[in-house]
Amino acid sequence: MSRHSRALTPAFTRHWTAVAVTNLGDGVLLAAGPLLVATITTDPVAVSAAMFAQQLPWLLFALTGGALADRLPRRTLVVAGNLVRAAAMAALAAVIAAGTPALWQLYLVSFLFGTIETVTDTAHSALIVDSVPADRLGRANARLHVTAMLTNQLAGPPLGALLFAISVAVPFGLHAVVCALAALIVLRVPVEHRPPPVRATLRADIAEGLRWLWRNAGLRILALCIFVMNFAGVGAFAIWVLYGTRHLGLTDTQYGLFIATGAAGGICGAWTYNRLETRFGQTTLLRAGLVVEAMTYLALAVTDNPWVAGAIMTVFGMHAVVWGSVSATARQRATPSELLGRAGSVYQLASVGGSVLGALLGGFVADRFGLLVPFWVASAMVAVMTVLAWRRLADVRAGQPVQQ
Structure with missing residues (x-):
């Protein structure tokens, strides 16, 4: 098989770019989020509760999110979810710029983000599979894994801490921008998934x-x-x-x-x-x-x-x-x-x-x-x-x- 025939598809390249952008934004929040909570409270339980609020929806709604990803158009779910996340994070950045937010506001945004991710992350993963031939899935997954590692774990947190030191609201505003950008990128991906007619609950x-x-x-x-x-x-x-x-x-x-x-x-x-x-x-x-x-x-x-x-x-x-x-x-x-x-x-x-x-x-x-x-x-x-x-x-x- 030629080198050209083994290349990953243009659709995957767009997905890959969207994953890189959103993971960089998530990596920024890995540092900026806890730093923000720590400016409000030093209670260890209160600090850890923000991360738990984002993880809890996966325990509650993961299976529901998967069913929705099979029942509804996957590209639409990913685009809509990223736009909602962008709006929520922009609102939080505005609240931070205006003063110190309340803990309940941070918890609410964290829970909302986690809930949306149960649908968008699952739908995006399935959408990527629809965009890559079966014999190239391994290469695609390896590229996605290392991209997430580099942006989410290596590049994002130092950038988030630096931006937080410049201005508390900036890393959260940046995340709103990358979510909107990811939505626009995925919107350009050709539609491959056709959900079946709804016949069951x-x-x-x-x-x-x-x-x-x-x-x-x-x-x-x-x-x-x-x-x-x-x-x-x-x-x-x-x-x-x-x-x-x-x-x-x-x-x-x-x-x-x-x-x-x-x-x-x-x-x-x-x-x-x-x-x-x-x-x-x-x-x-x-x-x-x-x-x-x-x-x-x-x-x-x-x-x-x-x-x-x-x-x-x-x-x-x-x-x-x-x-x-x-x-x-x-x-x-x-x-x-x-x-x-x-x-x-x-x-x-x-x-x-x-x-x-x-x-x-x-x-x-x-x-x-x-x-x-x-x-x-x-x-x-x-x-x-x-x-x-x-x-x-x-x-x-x-x-x-x-x-x-």
């Missing part, structure tokens, strides 16, 4: 999606893997700053560089993904990724050398992009277009649900039993998951769900 749509996924042994175990990996991983990384500064003895500047090692590994993962998938196949990569994840937490628990820990995190960053890309690709290839929203929403629910529970328990375990205990627990949990999932991961087949 929303609840029946959700039930149909859950039944389909439950009967698919490979995709069912993949969802369980994602839940366990997020539960274990976020539980360990919830005390990441303490691991870096207390256990490894890093300064603030060194800690920032330490965080960047994961992004460097992610770039390598995206660069090599296509060759890895072609050579080893999805089943081998999924299995190997679970082993790497379990060994990562074990290695972090036994080392106190910053250079070794940095090397471990570089490998982990590469693994995160490769495993995230291959798992998304395997699920997308095996899911009919009319079920992409509902299947994707189950994985979002598993991911966010695991993250929320892990964050809640990780700090408690570290405080009660020791700083390194969450890493030992995470390694053991993923190791058990590896044994349980090893055979079932071979059941994920492109377009051929395996019935139990």
